[in-house]
Amino acid sequence: MPKPRIARLAVSALLLLSVVSTVFWVSDAQALAAAWPTLLASSVAMVAALLLVGVALSSLRLKLIASDLGYRLTFRDAAMTLSVGQIVGNAVFQFAGQLIGRGAVLSRRGIPPAATVVISGYERVVALSVSLLLAGCGALYLFGTLSINLESGGVPLIKLALGLAAVLAAGVLFAWGPALVSLVRTATPELLYRLFRSFVISLAIQGTTLAAYVALESALAPHIGIASLAAASCIVMLAASLPISFGGWGLRELSAVVALQAIGLTSAAALLIALVIGFMSLAVVAITALVILVGWRPQAQSAPAIADPAAPDYAAALDWLLPLMAATAVFFQIYIPTGSGRISVNLADPVVVLGASLLALHHFGKAWPVWRIANVGAWVAAASAVILLSTLNGWAVFGWTDWAFVNKGLGWLVPLCYGATGALIVGRARQNGLEFLLKTLATTGAAIALIEIALSAANRLGLGLAGGLVEFRISAFSQNANAFAFMLTLVLSAAIVLRERSAVRVGLMAVALAGIWFAGSRAGFLAAPAVLLAAWMMGVAPRPMVLAVLAAGAGIAAVMALPSLVQLVTFATEIAVNFAARLVAQFAEVPTQMLSSSSAASAPWPERPTRELFAGFGCAESVTLQHIQTVKDGLRMFLAHPLFGAGLGAYMELQTRLSSEPQMIHSTLVWLLAEIGLAGTAVFLAAAWRLLIDALRRRGDPAALLLLLILCSLAVMSLVHEMLYQRAFWLLLGAVLAMPTFVSRCNKTEER
Numbered sequence: 024m025p026k027p028r029i030a031r032l033a034v035s036a037l038l039l040l041s042v043v044s045t046v047f048w049v050s051d052a053q054a055l056a057a058a059w060p061t062l063l064a065s066s067v068a069m070v071a072a073l074l075l076v077g078v079a080l081s082s083l084r085l086k087l088i089a090s091d092l093g094y095r096l097t098f099r100d101a102a103m104t105l106s107v108g109q110i111v112g113n114a115v116f117q118f119a120g121q122l123i124g125r126g127a128v129l130s131r132r133g134i135p136p137a138a139t140v141v142i143s144g145y146e147r148v149v150a151l152s153v154s155l156l157l158a159g160c161g162a163l164y165l166f167g168t169l170s171i172n173l174e175s176g177g178v179p180l181i182k183l184a185l186g187l188a189a190v191l192a193a194g195v196l197f198a199w200g201p202a203l204v205s206l207v208r209t210a211t212p213e214l215l216y217r218l219f220r221s222f223v224i225s226l227a228i229q230g231t232t233l234a235a236y237v238a239l240e241s242a243l244a245p246h247i248g249i250a251s252l253a254a255a256s257c258i259v260m261l262a263a264s265l266p267i268s269f270g271g272w273g274l275r276e277l278s279a280v281v282a283l284q285a286i287g288l289t290s291a292a293a294l295l296i297a298l299v300i301g302f303m304s305l306a307v308v309a310i311t312a313l314v315i316l317v318g319w320r321p322q323a324q325s326a327p328a329i330a331d332p333a334a335p336d337y338a339a340a341l342d343w344l345l346p347l348m349a350a351t352a353v354f355f356q357i358y359i360p361t362g363s364g365r366i367s368v369n370l371a372d373p374v375v376v377l378g379a380s381l382l383a384l385h386h387f388g389k390a391w392p393v394w395r396i397a398n399v400g401a402w403v404a405a406a407s408a409v410i411l412l413s414t415l416n417g418w419a420v421f422g423w424t425d426w427a428f429v430n431k432g433l434g435w436l437v438p439l440c441y442g443a444t445g446a447l448i449v450g451r452a453r454q455n456g457l458e459f460l461l462k463t464l465a466t467t468g469a470a471i472a473l474i475e476i477a478l479s480a481a482n483r484l485g486l487g488l489a490g491g492l493v494e495f496r497i498s499a500f501s502q503n504a505n506a507f508a509f510m511l512t513l514v515l516s517a518a519i520v521l522r523e524r525s526a527v528r529v530g531l532m533a534v535a536l537a538g539i540w541f542a543g544s545r546a547g548f549l550a551a552p553a554v555l556l557a558a559w560m561m562g563v564a565p566r567p568m569v570l571a572v573l574a575a576g577a578g579i580a581a582v583m584a585l586p587s588l589v590q591l592v593t594f595a596t597e598i599a600v601n602f603a604a605r606l607v608a609q610f611a612e613v614p615t616q617m618l619s620s621s622s623a624a625s626a627p628w629p630e631r632p633t634r635e636l637f638a639g640f641g642c643a644e645s646v647t648l649q650h651i652q653t654v655k656d657g658l659r660m661f662l663a664h665p666l667f668g669a670g671l672g673a674y675m676e677l678q679t680r681l682s683s684e685p686q687m688i689h690s691t692l693v694w695l696l697a698e699i700g701l702a703g704t705a706v707f708l709a710a711a712w713r714l715l716i717d718a719l720r721r722r723g724d725p726a727a728l729l730l731l732l733i734l735c736s737l738a739v740m741s742l743v744h745e746m747l748y749q750r751a752f753w754l755l756l757g758a759v760l761a762m763p764t765f766v767s768r769c770n771k772t773e774e775r
Contacts, residue, residue, distance in 0.1 A: 066242040070235040070299070074307045077231035081105050084224045088145050091217045094134050099315055104128040106312035108143075122380060136384045141338050144345075144377055149218075153225040154261045157233070161257030164250065186471055186500055190351055193470035197527065198462040199347055232260055232300075239299060240283065243292040251286040259283070259297070338381070339451060343459075345378040346448035346754070349441065350463040353751050354471055354510060355500045369750060372437060378444030385450075392450055394760045395726070396717050402710045403439065409703040410435045410671065417670025417698070424679075427672025434748060441750050442757030449761040457726065460758050461517040464751065465531050468514035471499045472538030476582060479541060483585045496543035506749065508547030509740050511535045512554055513751050516732035519558045520725050525567050532571035537578045550739040557735045561728050650689040650743065657693040661700070668700030691741035707747075711738075726762040729755065 079102070086101035096104075104125050111124030126139045134142075194200060236256035237249060244252075283293035352371035386392065391400060414432040417424070448456035475497040494504075501507040518531035539547040555568050581588075653674075660669050674697060678685035688694040695704040715734055721727035733755050740746050 066238050069238045070303055073231045073235040074304055077228050078307055078311050080224055080228045088142055100132055103315045106308050109308045140381050140384050144341055149221045150225050153229050157229055157257040158261035161254035164254040185474055189470040189474045190467045193466040197466045239296045244288045247287050255283050255286050341381055342447050342451035345374055346444050346460055347463050349374045349444050349754060350460055351467045354467055356502050375440040375444040378447050379440035382443045382447050392761055395762055395764045399760055405706050409699055409706050413671040413699040413703055417672045420670045421676050424672045424676050426675040431671050438748055438753035441753040445754040445757030446761035449758045457758055457762055461521055465514050465517040468510055469531050469534040472534050475499050476541055480582045480585055497541045504542045505544045505744050508539050508542040508544035509746055509749055510751055511538045512550045512736040515554055520729045529567050529571045533574035536575035540579050546740045546743050550736050553735050553739045554732050557731055653686050653688045654690050654693050657688040657697040660697040666700050667702055668698045671698050673698050687745055689744055691745050691747045694745055726759050730759045
């Protein structure tokens with residue numbers, strides 16, 4: 024069984040088990056059984072009819088979207104494509120399974136695989152926009168009638184909203200905003216009509232599912248208002264569509280119990296509603312496929328689908344859109360609460376899976392892209408073989424572990440997808456595409472860092488922000504201060520390479536440097552100067568970098584000194600007010616006893632919080648010793664298994680058995696030596712050396728400069744942290760490798 028399917032099955036099984044056990048714990052089996060008779064046959068029949076209408080509308084949407092892209096499909100073919108895609112998607116990796124199922128059907132109708140990806144991506148974007156809109160409206164309604172508990176998830180929600188608003192504003196102002204405005208201006212009325220039509224049909228599809236939920240909920244809880252039922256159901260529908268479980272199972276039930284309980288349903292009734300919707304949805308799709316299969320001709324028709332040359336090039340639009348979305352969303356590593364804990368999800372992961380699929384289909388049956396370094400495919404294959412063999416080695420030695428198979432084994436596919444997505448935009452637009460990608464990444468990172476610094480400044484002013492909104496060592500949405508510092512070193516690298524006016528580049532670099540300081544990462548304190556030094560050695564003009572360092576230093580000093588500055592201003596103001604009042608009193612011959620007894624002149628000088636200035640930066644001594652110990656343990660593990668290593672996940676498995684707080688080896692090089700040995704480490708080091716030689720050899724090439732800077736950042740920070748799987752690095756690496764080699768004037772010669 025494929026590992027992604029195993030992972031999603033495990034998530035769904037754990038969620039279902041936790042939800043069912045919780046429901047039985049807070050109620051009992053009789054409560055769940057008692058809910059069944061209240062479901063009237065008419066309600067169940069109505070649900071089936073509504074779901075069937077939803078399938079018909081989805082088939083119509085698929086048919087029209089294919090027509091928008093220039094391909095003709097019959098309604099029957101569209102319904103068959105939709106049903107097969109849903110069934111295969113529930114059987115294997117969700118989105119990839121849908122693509123496989125749909126591709127198998129559409130290929131018999133003359134539609135190429137690349138068009139299948141574009142059609143599915145177009146459909147998903149429209150459907151997701153509707154789901155987010157409905158869920159947002161539902162949340163606003165519920166939060167308007169209930170309340171947001173800042174201690175139970177409200178603070179992260181507020182912080183996430185601030186972050187998304189900041190990155191969108193930064194993107195519009197400094198990155199892709201002008202291009203978006205130009206695109207909107209060139210949009211034809213016909214194109215706007217098609218988009219609006221797809222949106223309306225998607226809204227109707229969601230409406231049928233929403234009506235199905237409300238029909239069951241009304242039968243089980245007639246005392247609750249329709250508006251509250253609909254609002255809570257919208258949130259449940261969005262949760263069920265997240266691609267982190269098996270066909271939505273588990274997440275749908277968990278979100279139903281949480282959301283529907285909040286408006287007055289019992290946990291047993293909420294669980295029953297989610298289960299009925301889930302099973303009936305599968306049944307309706309399966310029955311639809313069986314009915315259509317009768318008399319359906321699987322062979323290609325005499326008149327296959329033909330692309331309309333006048334249709335918009337949606338493939339080109341996705342080549343631009345997906346990498347820019349990934350460069351924005353890669354900063355958001357969020358936790359989704361579940362019944363058994365939390366699942367860490369990066370918002371860019373679904374985007375890059377689609378991007379990698381699109382890149383592969385662009386070159387399906389053709390030559391692979393011409394990379395700037397020869398034999399990139401061979402290097403990727405060799406590294407993947409090392410990961411696979413090390414995973415099998417670990418399985419043979421100490422057995423199955425989730426850390427080895429999911430985090431490191433299957434996790435290796437994630438950075439490869441990021442690299443492919445970065446190559447997508449450069450393959451389409453070359454230097455212009457690389458520039459847009461760098462601007463998006465840099466402005467997004469700078470916007471998030473500014474939000475974090477502003478929150479820290481507000482906290483130092485004593486504004487009393489909610490707990491959890493401010494961190495002394497800022498980590499933003501990376502969930503780790505060192506990871507966020509590494510992201511900011513990549514932002515610094517991108518800002519150095521950008522072909523922008525000097526003020527913009529200096530501002531971006533200054534914000535990145537200030538963010539690294541407030542992240543408190545000692546590895547970041549070393550990596551940032553190393554990046555600046557490498558840029559200077561490659562010939563970049565030092566003046567913008569020096570100005571950025573000075574601006575960052577001034578900003579850091581201002582934020583750190585805010586408490587003392589506020590006290591100083593208050594002290595001076597009190598003196599001035601008291602002096603002015605005395606002058607007025609003497610002039611008006613008012614007795615000085617009538618003045619306020621509080622005298623700033625007699626008040627002592629406020630104590631300055633100097634001990635706070637550097638307190639808390641860096642890791643605590645005990646944590647540092649723990650990190651050093653992991654390196655020592657890793658070296659001992661390497662000496663015990665020098666050639667092929669102890670197997671992927673060996674150290675985590677050992678720590679899990681020996682400690683309640685498992686640790687990972689805090690050095691990428693030592694981790695590689697310990698778990699994949701000299702043979703495997705040599706493959707990664709040889710690839711890094713090949714990249715370094717290319718970067719040094721092509722002095723004056725902006726892509727070579729970027730390659731050197733991100734390699735420098737990774738090399739320094741990975742000495743004391745495990746950074747090999749950091750997503751943003753691979754996104755930039757893929758973009759650089761897809762950039763053809765040429766020599767151009769670097770921004771060193773221009774101090775813009």
